[in-house]
Amino acid sequence: MGDVDLMCTEAECPRRAYEDPVLLNDNRVLQNLLALEDRYHPNQNYFRCxxxxxxxxxxxxxxxxxxxxxxxxxxxxxxxxxxxxxxxxxxxxxxxxxxxxxxxxxxxxxxxxxxxxxxxxxxxxxxxxxxxxxxxxxxxxxxxxxxxxLKWDLSAVTPHDFLEQILSRLSMDKCHRDVIKKHAQTFIALCATDCKFMMYPPSMIAAGSVGAAIHGLSNDPQLDVKLLRKLHEITGIEMDCLRGCQEQIEQTLAVNLSNMSETVETSSSKMDHTPSAHQQHTSHNEHLKEQPTTPTDVQDIIFR
Missing domain, CATH: 1.10.472.10 (Cyclin-like)
Structure with missing residues (x-):
């Protein structure tokens, strides 16, 4: 009997569980999520009430x-x-x-x-x-x-829970699905930070994010119509509501990209007035040393 290597080797990054076809293909899972999502939907009027x-x-x-x-x-x-x-x-x-x-x-x-x-x-x-x-x-x-x-009720239904359910029901290869999923996840995060999306249920945000992702990658009007119909079949949400949510996501994305572009242009304009590249690099390093390594601008809300 040969020697047995008992050394424990750990992976550099944690391994994720494989997709479970039973959970993704069983319509009861999707229907349960749709039935439960209202239970975890916050009151969108809490700022006033x-x-x-x-x-x-x-x-x-x-x-x-x-x-x-x-x-x-x-x-x-x-x-x-x-x-x-x-x-x-x-x-x-x-x-x-x-x-x-x-x-x-x-x-x-x-x-x-x-x-x-x-x-x-x-x-x-x-x-x-x-x-x-x-x-x-x-x-x-x-x-x-x-x-x-929260009464210890922590397993809330979020848009992310619907993402795999929707994508698994769309006809596309894994490569395209992974790209669309990545874009949709970005849109879901964008919606989570914006108060106007609090009025939409998680299923609608997930469907709207998938629609916005596919529209941005294909820009095919005929495909958009077919996709809306398919998303309606999957979620049961009216097509007009899906279209409105998707357009809202696309508008919000456009505004954010425009703001980012203006910020970059302003920074570039300021850099053009620096005496030299070396001084600019030195000044930038000194500025980094003075700033905390984590985002803390949120504390400004105290003084507004």
Whole structure:
């Protein structure tokens, strides 16, 4: 009997579970998701009915910060939409001050990453991401409050849950499906940060994101019509509603891209006035040293 190698070798990155054809092809799974999604839909009027200090732009600012944190930590795609669901459901039932909004956002990511991520974000890391504006104790206390207000009902239905269900029912090869899925995931994250998408149920956002992704890659009017019909068959959502959601996503994307372009042009214009490339490089490095390595602009909401 030969020697047995007992050395444990770990993979560099965590391995994901394979797609389960039973879960993807059984219509009962999709119908259960459609039946449950309203249960986890937050009150879109909580800014007027519940919150006395939180405004929509504050939620958007915190949402963008949360998205940056999830990106930097390479979280699973499910983490960010789920954390935004926790944040909105909490704000739908509990009035808090604007000074605690970033704490709530950090706590929502903390809980969502525990549930969905193979390598959850640590409490210590989240404290650093807030530039130490919160403490470990504050985070764990908020976690207890969040769980209480959500009644420990954490397995919320999000647009991401519908994504594979929709894509598996569309006729396309795996290569194209992976590309469309990646684009759709980006659109879902975009919708999660924008308050106007709170009126749409998760299934509609997922379908609209898939439609926007395919439209952006093909730009074929005939294909768009066929796709709308197919998405209607899959989700049962009226075609006019699907079309409206998709157009809203495309408009929001166009606005964001335009804002990014203006920011780049402004930065380029400022760089043109620097004395030399060497001085520019030196100044840029000094600026980086002065800035925190994590996004903390969200704290500006306190002073607005």
């Amino acid at each position: 519940v919150q006395t200090d939180i405004k929509p732009y504050m939620r958007q600012m915190v949402g963008q910060w949360m998205l940056e944190v999830c990106d930097e930590q390479a979280c699973e795609e499910e983490v960010f939409p789920l954390s935004m669901n926790y944040l909105d459901r909490f704000l739908s039932v509990c009035d808090i001050s604007r000074t605690r909004l970033q704490l709530l956002g950090a706590c929502s990511m903390f809980v969502a990453s525990k549930l969905k991520d193979t390598s959850p974000i640590s409490a210590e890391r989240l404290v650093i991401y807030t530039d130490h504006s919160i403490s470990y104790t504050m985070l764990t206390d908020m976690e207890s409050l969040l769980l209480s207000k």
